[in-house]
Amino acid sequence: MGNSQTQKRLILFAVAILGTAVIAAAPSPAGLSIRGQYAVATMFFAGFLWVTGTLPLAVSAVSIPFVLTALGVYDDLDTALVGFADHLIFLFIAGFMLANALQKYDIDRRIALWMMSKMGSSPR
Known part of the structure; x- marks a missing residue:
């Protein structure tokens, strides 16, 4: 993989993280809990990575429970990984x-x- 391809992927990953942070920090719409807003931010993160191909699909899919746990949607990683079991x-x-x-x-x-x-x- 060339250096320019690596730089492009790093930039796209930074955009994914920035977009996720913006959505998570934005004011919540009426009727949406903060955990719901964090789940929407995670959906943006995963969707952006899938559409742009920044990371392999398997890595993007496995990152979702980690992001949901980091944002506080799930209390612990074991609860977030239940669907995989x-x-x-x-x-x-x-x-x-x-x-x-x-x-x-x-x-x-x-x-x-x-x-x-x-x-x-x-x-x-």
């Missing part, structure tokens, strides 16, 4: 790992060819 998340991760292993060793293609040999190549 859902059993469905682990099911998806296991499925993706299995699919990746099948693809890496070309087993997915072999399964598809075996199925085609049993069923034939005609769509009927």
Whole structure:
């Protein structure tokens, strides 16, 4: 990665932090709690990073609970990370790992060819 690309990413990250700080410090609209305003600021932070591609998507996604905890939306990091520990998340991760292993060793293609040999190549 070139030096100009690194500088661009640093500038975009600084803009994301500045925008988040401005939204968090702005006067709250009527009916919106301070925690709600901090959640909106975090949504801006994550959305800006995703749209601009400043950080990889995984890093942006994992940063959200940390930002929410730092701003006080959650009392502690354990509470913020509860959504990552859902059993469905682990099911998806296991499925993706299995699919990746099948693809890496070309087993997915072999399964598809075996199925085609049993069923034939005609769509009927």
